[in-house]
Amino acid sequence: MGSLDSNFPENPVSVPEFKPLDPEDFRRQAHQMVDFIADYYKNIESYPVLSQVEPGFLRTRSPGSAPYRPESLETIMNDIKSDILPGMTHWLSPNFFAFFPATVSTASFLGEMLCTAFNAVGFNWQASPAVTELEMVVMDWFAQMLKLPKSFMFSGTGGGVIQGTTSEAILCTLIAARDRALERIGVENIGKLVVYGSDQTHSTYTKACKLAGIVPSNIRSIPTKIDNFFALSPALLKKTIEADVADGLVPLYVCATVGTTSTTAVDPVEAIANVAKDYGLWVHVDAAYGGSACICPEFRQFLNGVDQIDSLSLSPHKWFLSYLDCCCLWVKNPGLLVKALSTNPEYLKNKASESQSVVDYKDWQVGTGRRFKALRLWMIFRSYGVANLQSHIRSDVRMAKMFEGFIKLDPRFEIVVPRRFSLVCFRLNPGGSDPQKTERLNRKLLEWLNSTGRVYMTHTIVGGVYTLRFAVGATLTEERHVTAAWKLIREGTDLLLEEENVFCLEG
Amino acid sequence: MGSLDSNFPENPVSVPEFKPLDPEDFRRQAHQMVDFIADYYKNIESYPVLSQVEPGFLRTRSPGSAPYRPESLETIMNDIKSDILPGMTHWLSPNFFAFFPATVSTASFLGEMLCTAFNAVGFNWQASPAVTELEMVVMDWFAQMLKLPKSFMFSGTGGGVIQGTTSEAILCTLIAARDRALERIGVENIGKLVVYGSDQTHSTYTKACKLAGIVPSNIRSIPTKIDNFFALSPALLKKTIEADVADGLVPLYVCATVGTTSTTAVDPVEAIANVAKDYGLWVHVDAAYGGSACICPEFRQFLNGVDQIDSLSLSPHKWFLSYLDCCCLWVKNPGLLVKALSTNPEYLKNKASESQSVVDYKDWQVGTGRRFKALRLWMIFRSYGVANLQSHIRSDVRMAKMFEGFIKLDPRFEIVVPRRFSLVCFRLNPGGSDPQKTERLNRKLLEWLNSTGRVYMTHTIVGGVYTLRFAVGATLTEERHVTAAWKLIREGTDLLLEEENVFCLEG
Missing domain, CATH: 3.90.1150.10 (Aspartate Aminotransferase, domain 1)
Structure with a gap:
């Protein structure tokens, strides 16, 4: 696995002119890789689903440094077969029934290839207009398939954005909610903000709250019961909020889940939104897994009340045939997101942004750079219908x-x-x-x-x-x-x- | 662009059995896509580098809803040529000299194809051991190429992780520093924490600080001058810190940059670390762009003093032939990162994690899920040397x-x-x-x-x-x-x- 060459420059060799993206080399090698992958999918049942290796298996057989001289694709592919594959847990195996399995598709793969190939960085509209506009189109399409109200669509008064994971979607909306609240109560009162979820809410929720500076003792994890199929009880939520208000705390944000990770419990969105309304909480619905099912009329009821919430996230990499990472986030008031997350350095200034006629997605997310994420979903929607x-x-x-x-x-x-x-x-x-x-x-x-x-x-x-x-x-x-x-x-x-x-x- | 079908189920059609990942369909269509991409690279100079379209160009020609029936790959590819390509700014064009250009390579593309194809989710070691171990291997290789001290390597006392972007790398280390400080001064004193950078530090730094709950008025942007080639002055840093201490504030974190975005200024890492040491600040070096050059002996001086810092990030998607997203982060004390970012839900518990003999990368990052990110860098190192x-x-x-x-x-x-x-x-x-x-x-x-x-x-x-x-x-x-x-x-x-x-x- 890997050559034993030292990578120290004391041992220089002459190498031919280096052309790392020669189109014909690219064509030849990428075709080879396509065949490798198609064969892998064809034979995937022949591998043990869960890797049976011991800790250290790969580290111990890897050399201590990168090679100084180039190695051939054949050598590398052989190492993938002999050293990497045994260490893989095969998430795409038809015998994988763990966690939530990852649903994927050829259309999504093609979209991902294209996204990679363009390598367009869509931090703002001008940096690559199609990157932004196609994302706006697919987010509206998806919203329509889910029968979300117009208040979540660009064609209405809201809008959607593709994040990497639910963690980022929650973090961004939480920050928007936090900053709105701090404007009212003063930044010195950040320690008074309280957030709510159930004991079934995804573990990343607590993490996102801590990241956002919410005091850990102000993160409420409301207990659920089997009688209630582990759904968050609106009555208990109300009681908890009231106790916090009585203590002089400031209720900020509640996360309801449609399809929890442990058991796919569904929190009653409408009833939770009703409670939250009275106390001015931001309501986020995490429908990472369950949301995809809501494109079928028989499941759409689980989103009832969505017109009364502030934001909704759903991860097509879970159940909507998309490879990782892909998390769709819709918000009712993009202005709050942009207010909390915008940056405006000189080197990114441009006429389109200044005209305020475009969306600059860097202001809807944690990072600045972003890929042409919409292609995958667009390929899925169009290829399959x-x-x-x-x-x-x-x-x-x-x-x-x-x-x-x-x-x-x-x-x-x-x-x-x-x-x-x-x-x-x-x-x-x-x-x-x-x-x-x-x-x-x-x-x-x-x-x-x-x-x-x-x-x-x-x-x-x-x-x-x-x-x-x-x-x-x-x-x-x-x-x-x-x-x-x-x-x-x-x-x-x-x-x-x-x-x-x-x-x-x-x- | 897109069929005009309504996506309402009132208009059902019979479709043949749906097999979204048939290996032979996959093979055929992925080969087609390879040729499309290779041709795109071959002809890339024929496109205007900067897209010349007007806001709304794509949204106005897209139908209002996703198609109900599937569409053929040919139809979709034609739309890519006629509707998407004109809206692209071609980041891979040889005539692209904007921002920092994106360097890519065939090896990186192959690694990305493979990463996508496996779709392995490496939140912890057990979920796919090779995902974690290969990342540990390549991060140590890269550290060695940069001549980082052993204190940043797994083979020493530290370690590295691949994040999406610099924003995440900064956010994660900032949280680790913040939580260590809050343990000492109490969470109620979060408003006293102060962070430092120069007026040339990347705009995402301010954003990350705000996300982490640092009071905006405590984010110091120290002015730079042309005489100093826009580098952060250690003397000014010291003066600013002293003033803050005198005001009863708590200095927390300083971000030095090796290769700023505006002008590739290099902050003097060693001198900054020396100042920071006296006040217990966490020192992060953002070498997103300039770090890659430090694999050449003639540039390595810019990292002098790295043995005295706490963390370093470098984005191979900028200048190290990797497609987006890829940001390498090394930390001296992974325990602090894990302490701040770990989660431990029942459904992810497993023997390997409990034995503490493995790395669970979910505790080194914002989100839970993560892709097989190491493959790209591994392919680059081995294919090119x-x-x-x-x-x-x-x-x-x-x-x-x-x-x-x-x-x-x-x-x-x-x-x-x-x-x-x-x-x-x-x-x-x-x-x-x-x-x-x-x-x-x-x-x-x-x-x-x-x-x-x-x-x-x-x-x-x-x-x-x-x-x-x-x-x-x-x-x-x-x-x-x-x-x-x-x-x-x-x-x-x-x-x-x-x-x-x-x-x-x-x-």
Whole structure:
């Protein structure tokens, strides 16, 4: 892996003229890479889903320094096969049922190639007008597919922007909300600001709040319950806000989730917005996973109340066929975002910006530089059309339903939380066992399953219950993979229970 | 551009089974895209560098909604040619001399293709071990090439991470510094923290400080002067810090720059670190542009004193042949970063993390999810070797020197700031004119140059002087492009001065 050349200039060699972007070299090598990738996708089931390597596997076999002389693409590709691939967990494997799987597509890949190829930096409109305008177009298209109100569209009074991840979307809106509040109460009172979420809100929310200077003890994590399917209770939210107001604190921001990471719980957006309104809170909806489903009429209800919120984010890299990173953020009042995040150095000044007739996306995000992010979504929308996108969501949900049916038919298992989208939360619970033993059994089952390399699943703990998560959504997953996974789960269970039995008899 | 189909489900059509990642479809379409891109690079000089479209050009010709039915790749590619390309500013054109040009390479493109193809999410080690370990390897390789001390390497006591942009690198280290300080002085004293930079520090620094909750009035922008080539004065820094301490404030963080955006000024790292040491400030060096040159012994001096700083960032997407986004951050004390940025939700818990024998990069950055970012740099290092990378830097510097020579030979022009790397700061200054007239002349010249579509250059204002920037660095730029640009500048100058003359005679 890598040559053993030292990279010290004491050992100079003459190299031919260096042309790092010769179009014909590019063509030849990129074609090679396309074939490598297509073959990888074709054979992806032959790799263990979860990498079985030990910590240090790659570092120990890498040389201590970069080579001084160039190496051939063939050498490098061989190292990828022999050294990198074994260390990969194959997120695109049809047998990947962990976390939320990553849905991708050929159209998205093509969009990404093109985005990379142009390497256009769209910090402001003038730096590459198409970068900005296509983003405005696709964000409005997507808003329309989700039936968002006009107040979130450029064709109305709002607008959308593509961020990298939910973390950035939350951070940017939080800063906009914070600065609006500080203008009212004075910057010296930043320690009085309080933010709200549930104990199921994504961990990045707490992190974003800390980044924004919210005092950690003012980050409220409202407890949820299984009776309520782990949704944030508007009544508890109201009670918590009232207690804070009574203490002289200033409620700032609440994050509601449509499809939590642990169990895909859905917070009641409308009721939360109603509570928040009375206290002037900024309401953000994190629909990173669940939002994509809302392009289907049967799921759109989960966004009811969206007309009363301030911002909404949704990550197409989760369930909308886009490769990483892609998080769509819509805001009702872009002016607040721009006010909090704008910069105006001399070297970026230009007539278009000064005319205020254009959007300069650098003022909608953390960084300055930005890629031609809209191409991927635009390729997805146009290559597939809404018809296929809806059918993609429904197909995943259908497979998850099928798996749920398998669980329900086997009395040794139980569903822990009712399924909403394409994630099934279940556990092995053979009667008569105590809670600790049940947890141990499920841990052992999961460990065994993942050690086979034939599936990858993950767990969570909700309401104190150790729960297995079966998340359908990898793009290449078909019914036969779900069925095979279920067979493997039963096989593992049989082995495990037999072992336990023997152990009991022996014990 | 786009079909006129409505995307409402009232108009359903039957579509064939939807397979968004069929390997053979992928292969065929990705090959098509490779040829499109290779042809684009081959013909890139035929496009006007700076897009000449008007605001709204693309939005007005796009339909109001995404299509309901799929569209063919051919239709979409035709729209790219007819509607997108005219709206592009071609950052990879050899005639692009604006901002800092973006250097790219075939190796980097291949690495990016592979990164996209795997779509591995490397939030922690276990999620895909190779993602984390290769990043550790390349960050140590790069550190070694820059002759950073072991205290910044994993093989020593520090470590590196790939961020998206400098903004994130600064934000993360600032938060680490902030939280360390707040632990000492109490969170209620966040309003006392003061941060330092020069009036040449990148605009994103102020933004990052505001994001982190630093009171805007505590962000010090220390004035620089032409006598000092716009570098931050350690004496002035010391004076400013002392005044703040006397006022009961708490100095927190100073950002020194190696290669500022306006003029590539270099702040004296060692002297700044010496001042900072006495007051316990975190010292960050932003070497986004200039850092890459430091792989050549003749530039390494600009990093002298790096052993005394806390963190260093450098963006290979600027001058190290990497496509966007890629910013390398090294820190001396990763523990402080992790302490400030770690999260630990149940669904991400795993044995490797609990053993503390691995790096979980989610705790080194703003977001949770992250791509296989190391592949690009690894492909660059191995495909080219240090020999070619040094020769690439030197070739750009040589071309900038050549341009500087042209300027010096024409008495109508002057160099505004001595050249350090591959940026030349100059202006047209025909004798006898008043400052306002000189500025107007230069504005007109720049406008004329960019309107030809044959070059793209930008400006800055430093020390009150309106300055033209000629930044060499686009990967495809050869000497003939620099010579042609100079000819064009002279042609424009002749026209302009003739016009001015006529105007004077007529007036």
